[in-house]
Amino acid sequence: MDFSLVQRVYLFFVEAALVTAQLSALAFLLGLLVAALVAAARMSDVAALRFAGAAYVSVFRGTPCLIQLFILYFGGPQIGINLEPFAAGVIGLGLNIAAYMAEGMRGAILSVDRGQTEASRSIGFGRWQTMQRVVLPQAARLMIRPLGVNTVALVKGTALVSTISVIELTYTAQRFIGSTYRPFEIFGIAALLYMVMVYGVARMVDVLDRRYAID
């Protein structure tokens, strides 16, 4: 191990890790928003919306995230969509993770006992009120675990955007592996920073899940 190398390059990696963190956070927020819409569409009364929601999930989960990013970033200009690498990364990752999150949300909502809805309707709550005041508060707790798993996967998935030249952690590691000829030190720095984020998020999910668990 050559630690003077670590000292020389670590600032580049900290900066790159911040980009990875930003990508993760923004894609997470976009993912939550789109997932809520898709889950709502999948559970709607309108058949066309249900179909559109199901198609969204099937297409985004049935094809690689890498290809989705390439279509958006390299193919986009052909249909008039010109995005900066970072923006394309956030949108591509967000739309991809939304498909997985939507299924987690739907699963949580469906696993709230039907009797809750029936009871709420029978005492005069409307459909929206029932959803908002009775079902969702209970479903929200059940969503923590699946959405948490998706988010951990998302943090690792951000590495993909190095292929559309976003200068994040994996891109930086690749560049320094090529120029320093010290693959294991470079991998070590990048791995350490990833693990801080990945296991940090995983720990947060555990704490939240335990705090709001239904016992």
Add this chain to the structure above:
Amino acid sequence: MQGLDFSVVLPYADILWIGVWWTVVLTVSASLLSFFGGILFALVVLYAPTVFAYPVRLFMWLFMGTPLLLQLFLIYFGLVQIGIDIPALAAGIVGLGLHFAVYNADIFRAGIVAIDSGQAEAARSIGFGRWQTLRYIVVPQAVRNTALPVGGNMISLLKESSIVSVIGITELVHAAQLAISETYRPFEFYLVAAALYYVLNLVLEFGLRRVERRVEMSR
């Protein structure tokens, strides 16, 4: 902005088929590696002496906390720099296989622990050795009970195999890139590649459902 024209894809059908073929080869061989590697890791973590179990646990922890892409760079570009030159295809299979072996090991470990201890006790009391008990009694049941999540990992593996395009294996994504470098039509080729992945995914899901039904019946 140019219009879309999918007729450009047809002359490149051959190279795309080669891509599909290598994606299948990669997925099948890496899946096999991840399956047996997963069982091996799970057994080492559970039963081997600490000197062996601890490094495997460290390895699993390291591979679960970092992206596959970074691991591929380490295996392919990293090992060359310390004098271990492995061909891209081998690096791709090993990288994908190890990455998912770690996830499978976690599932198998939970599956093995969940097998009633009476099973092992009964096997030992009728004269099975420790290894025989694992080999014929415990592991087969654990594998059967975990068919669903391990199958899910295989579906992920098929999609993640697209990532090995970065080390120059001509699987589906790289095949599309070769065609794009001649035609400058990324949208059409990547969309067709996505459609091909979608079909491969359907085929794999169909196959896994059949395996799962078999497993259900044998229980």
